[in-house]
Amino acid sequence: MKSKSLPGYEQLSLIMQGHVAFQMLWAGVELGIFDCLSKRPNLSEDDVGTALGLQPRSARVLLTGLRALQVVEGDASGLRNSIAAEAMLTSHSETSWARALGWQRHIVYPGAMDFVAALKQGTNVGLKHFPGEGDDLYTRLEYDPQLERVFQDAMSDLSTSANELLLDGVDLSQTRHLVDLGGGDGTNAIAFAQRFPHLRVTLFDRGTVCAEAKAKISEAGLSERVSVRAGDLFTDALPQDADAMLLAHMLTIWSPPKNIALLRRVHDALPSQGQALVFNMMADDDGAGPIGTALGSLYFLTIATGEGMLYRWNEYELFLREAGLLPGPRQALPRDHGLIVGTKT
Numbered sequence: 001m002k003s004k005s006l007p008g009y010e011q012l013s014l015i016m017q018g019h020v021a022f023q024m025l026w027a028g029v030e031l032g033i034f035d036c037l038s039k040r041p042n043l044s045e046d047d048v049g050t051a052l053g054l055q056p057r058s059a060r061v062l063l064t065g066l067r068a069l070q071v072v073e074g075d076a077s078g079l080r081n082s083i084a085a086e087a088m089l090t091s092h093s094e095t096s097w098a099r100a101l102g103w104q105r106h107i108v109y110p111g112a113m114d115f116v117a118a119l120k121q122g123t124n125v126g127l128k129h130f131p132g133e134g135d136d137l138y139t140r141l142e143y144d145p146q147l148e149r150v151f152q153d154a155m156s157d158l159s160t161s162a163n164e165l166l167l168d169g170v171d172l173s174q175t176r177h178l179v180d181l182g183g184g185d186g187t188n189a190i191a192f193a194q195r196f197p198h199l200r201v202t203l204f205d206r207g208t209v210c211a212e213a214k215a216k217i218s219e220a221g222l223s224e225r226v227s228v229r230a231g232d233l234f235t236d237a238l239p240q241d242a243d244a245m246l247l248a249h250m251l252t253i254w255s256p257p258k259n260i261a262l263l264r265r266v267h268d269a270l271p272s273q274g275q276a277l278v279f280n281m282m283a284d285d286d287g288a289g290p291i292g293t294a295l296g297s298l299y300f301l302t303i304a305t306g307e308g309m310l311y312r313w314n315e316y317e318l319f320l321r322e323a324g325l326l327p328g329p330r331q332a333l334p335r336d337h338g339l340i341v342g343t344k345t
Contacts, residue, residue, distance in 0.1 A: 024065035025089075026105050028072075029098050033062070034089040037072065037081045045076040095161060103154030106147060107137070111303035124306030136305040142208050152185050152212065159187040159248070165333040166279050167195050170341075172244065175275075179204055179242040181233060181266070182250045186213035190220045192246075201226045202239050233262055238269040245270065248279045251316065252300055255307035263323030267344055274344045276325050282338035283312040292336045316340055 014021065028034055031052050037043065043051070049059025063079065066072040071085040081090070088097045111126025118125045124136070132143030141148040172178065172192070176199070180189045183203035193201050203213050207230040217226045229239065238245070245266050251259045266276050283293040293310040300308035311319075317327040317340060325342030332338050 021069055022104065024062065024069060025071065026101055027062055028066050029089055029101050033066065033072070034081055034085050035091055037079060038086060038090045041080040042074070042078040044078060048079060097157060097161070099153040099157045102150050106150050108299050108303065112298060115298055115302050118302040118306065122306070124301065124303055126302040137303055138206070148208070152209065155184050156187045159184065162337060163188060163191040165335065165337050166248065166339065167191060169331050169333050169339050170277060172196050172199060175199060175244045177202070177242040179239050179245045181245055181247050183213065184209055186216040186226070188246065188248055189213070189226050190217060190222060193222050193226050199225070202242065203228045204231055204238065206230065238265055240269055242269070242274070243271060244275045244277060246277045246279065251278060251319065252280055252310050253305055253308040256315070256319065258307070259319045260322045263319055263325060263342070267324045270344045272344060276320065276342040278316050278320065278340045278342065280316070280338065281310050281336045282316070283310050285312050285314045287312060290336045313338065
């Protein structure tokens with residue numbers, strides 16, 4: 001049987017050249033092709049090349065690839081963005097993932113080359129690509145402000161995209177004070193404060209991130225209701241007057257023992273009936289998917305900490321129970337995300 005007639009050939013072929021597909025996509029973002037076609041749809045291949053300062057052969061190579069990937073449509077005489085590319089790859093779109101691709105390009109890609117070594121050694125071997133001290137990526141980013149900016153921009157865009165799912169799935173009408181643990185640049189805290197006008201929010205994160213968060217919160221006009229507190233999740237005291245704590249994309253970073261230890265700290269800081277909101281991409285209980293969670297774990301093992309991954313629904317429930325928090329019903333959300341609320345009884 002010829003290879004092209006084998007079942008799954010096309011899918012396997014794309015996987016085998018996945019690195020090339022990403023570079024095509026990233027080039028389109030970095031060179032501004034998607035922004036160009038958004039402003040001036042139906043440009044010819046030559047006109048796109050001229051607009052971006054590319055030689056005709058270079059423009060042809062890139063645009064042929066983007067058309068084959070179905071993110072650019074049309075033919076050489078008239079090109080336009082696909083619907084998905086217009087929404088997710090243009091810099092001006094509210095649902096853009098363009099800056100998140102910068103995280104993939106500058107952080108995930110260099111470290112991913114060491115995936116096999118990380119599997120064999122069971123630790124984040126790919127961290128060697130990031131100078132500085134510390135055993136995890138987040139500590140080392142403090143030594144490279146430019147790379148930390150890439151990371152925070154990406155996390156901000158991903159948080160913005162995920163927040164619409166979370167805000168629609170959680171009821172904080174009876175919550176007075178929410179602590180956003182590992183809240184980054186303030187994207188989550190601002191979104192919660194805007195959605196729930198009665199709510200007071202405290203962002204808790206590393207000192208290098210807090211300065212930016214303060215500025216962003218001030219710009220949003222929310223400094224009276226959203227405060228920032230610098231500290232270490234595992235060693236510094238957590239705020240004691242909150243009735244809910246948010247762990248958004250946090251428990252993917254650490255090992256099960258560390259997750260349980262962190263949740264126990266949350267448990268101890270919460271009052272009776274206080275709530276821990278666990279929000280992540282969720283893997284199926286049988287570990288067979290979905291594909292987004294299956295692929296995402298490479299980053300946590302190989303680069304971030306060497307101990308995390310995208311866990312299964314039932315594992316998050318176990319973490320909560322081990323910490324003395326009663327898991328509520330699973331709330332499945334779009335884009336492979338989910339929410340579990342653990343209550344201190």
